[in-house]
Amino acid sequence: MREYKMRRGEYLEERIEDMEATIEEYFGPITHTESFKNSELYVVEEPDNPVFSRITAGTVEYGGKKDKLAVEFEERPAEEVIEEGHFDAAEEAVSLKNDFLEEATGRDAKSRRESMKRSVEDDEVPDNVDD
Secondary structure, three states: OEEEOOOOOOOHHHHOOOHHHHHHHHHOOOOEEEEEOOEEEEEEOOOOOOOEEEEEEEEEOOOOOOOEEEEEEEEOOHHHHHHOOOHHHHHHHHHHHHHHHHHHHOOOHHHHHHHHHHHHHHHOOOOOOOO
């Protein structure tokens, strides 16, 4: 499960007022919810795009801090998708993921990658620093 933060000064609930409807619009009908870090996330067991086998997404609430978007895209093996003749579905799947994440976070793919790199670098402790 990946968590994404918003752009500085923006909040998830302002960017996406109805998370359930937005997820259904992008990926298909929600089948149930699942707990993650004391928050309920929406699950789409049979996404409209055949590349995806399952999608879990929603808002993770952090009390005094800004909420984050949590998403897990489970994809079927490429060979299986191609074998079924869904050649265009892969390109559409990439667009769906990027469009959804950009609408929610206000960040394009490049900006999200840079943010993820920074958070990993911030978590690393240099060898010469004592705890």
